[in-house]
Amino acid sequence: MENKKEMRTWLDDLNLNHPLVIAGPCSAETEEQVLKIAHELKNTDVSYFRAGIWKPRTRPGMFEGVGALGLKWLQKVKAETGMKTCTEVANAAHVKLALEHDVDLLWIGARSTVSPFIMQEIADALQGTDKPVLIKNPVNPDLALWLGGIERIYKAGVKNIGAIHRGFSTYEKTKYRNTPEWQLAIEFQNKYPDIPLINDPSHITGKRDMIFDVSQTALDLNFDGLMIETHYDPENAWSDAAQQVTPSTLIQIMKDLKIRKESD
């Protein structure tokens, strides 16, 4: 795969003077929950509102998302707050529905990037879209598999691309939910400096009190942005309760983070 400046057009066109921030709940739960969080995030530095509607849960029997119904709620978010919206797609049917409902940006989750067949299916469904598509790293620390997934999407004519570093699972217990393996992210940046790289401290840490430090490390490493799970009642969230922060905590985090300037 070539390293092409055109891949970051979607980000450059936002003309931000700070790192990109994507925020919103892990899962869309109810229309009221989605809209309440979105209203608390409007008029902040958040550019994209996230909410998972198809949730890839590790074990069956847990909340697996509200499904296509959530697309209508994301449309309301856009109409009421002016924020752009994004959600995870994990198969061709999701892509079709998300594009039909004008979701502004799609991301591919770590459990999908790991499978070349599913990545090809998603790539075929995305064929030629001008929406930005962000590809999370696979669950295992395999740079080639991550790049291969990105390459499949790019070869399908998707020019607006980004990558999300969400950490890697390990058998050993560590303080992280998914260890960052920063060296791998640095290798990614060195190989593809023009692919925007977004950090996801929520899934790396699994704990809200570690979000700030991981975010700061990512910005010190020149990441292009952050995706942070945000909920007005994190303790009672239907998924990933331990790692979500409230909108006011997110605003404080964004204020406190030191942004590295080109001249530093």
Ligand code: PEP
């Ligand atoms: C998510 O963003 O809510 C999610 C399921 O993330 P990941 O694919 O990184 O586990």
Ligand code: MN
């Ligand atoms: Mn989550």
